[in-house]
Amino acid sequence: MAEQPGRAPAPAPVPVERLGFEMPPVFATAAEERAHRKERLAGVLRLLGRLGYEDGVGGHVTVRDPEFEDCYWVNPFGRPFGALGPQDLLLVDGEGRVRQGERRVNQLAFGVHAAVHRARPAVAAVVRTQAPYGRALAALGELLAPITQEACAFYEDHALLDEYAAEDSGRIAGALGPYKALVLRNHGLLTVGGSVEAAAWWFIAAERAAQVQLIARAAGKPVLIGHHSAVATRERFGSDLAAWVSCQPLLEAVGSGGVNIMNG
Numbered sequence: 001m002a003e004q005p006g007r008a009p010a011p012a013p014v015p016v017e018r019l020g021f022e023m024p025p026v027f028a029t030a031a032e033e034r035a036h037r038k039e040r041l042a043g044v045l046r047l048l049g050r051l052g053y054e055d056g057v058g059g060h061v062t063v064r065d066p067e068f069e070d071c072y073w074v075n076p077f078g079r080p081f082g083a084l085g086p087q088d089l090l091l092v093d094g095e096g097r098v099r100q101g102e103r104r105v106n107q108l109a110f111g112v113h114a115a116v117h118r119a120r121p122a123v124a125a126v127v128r129t130q131a132p133y134g135r136a137l138a139a140l141g142e143l144l145a146p147i148t149q150e151a152c153a154f155y156e157d158h159a160l161l162d163e164y165a166a167e168d169s170g171r172i173a174g175a176l177g178p179y180k181a182l183v184l185r186n187h188g189l190l191t192v193g194g195s196v197e198a199a200a201w202w203f204i205a206a207e208r209a210a211q212v213q214l215i216a217r218a219a220g221k222p223v224l225i226g227h228h229s230a231v232a233t234r235e236r237f238g239s240d241l242a243a244w245v246s247c248q249p250l251l252e253a254v255g256s257g258g259v260n261i262m263n264g
Contacts, residue, residue, distance in 0.1 A: 049081025059129030
């Protein structure tokens, strides 16, 4: 199609590798990868805690061990997210037995994570914790609507478990299917990713999208982005690599003691 007179062609998207970020690291040994995953998991937990996404003893993030089959690193029961370092994490097998670490794991909650990991071998990490707007959306039994560019990352790539089944691990894993996120009715959000950073970013992004959706609904009738535009936007911003990149500044802020991430 000929370009319209007087209108410059749209610039091509800038490849993510040219944006000044290092790409996800590649490791020579499983031990190196394990150490990295534990360090990033601890950082993600501190980030989620700073954002207010924990509630008492509720909330867990798991990352698959790169070597030991059906074993996952997870935060210990009853410890605040903000106080955790790599040395505090537990290695727990798929049956809920602690293989490394000195504290207990929440068996019921961990069972959901283990079921998701087993159903999705390519998933490295699972996030399920407490955040107000995701819980409010879940109370309505609604999906995220494509009303913003950010929400389009989840367009046709998340699901709703339309019944209260907060700890039914098999049903939750089945409802998630091949998607990146799940709305658990009357409970909240669950997200997955090919890295712990991606899974964390999808949780944060879904929570923020839920917040915008609820505000827009309270103010009036939100205007939906059309199907083709929503799909194109998801293809541009909805990859795990895009999520990994998006999470890096937030983790850097946590690592450097930054405080202005609540409204980021």
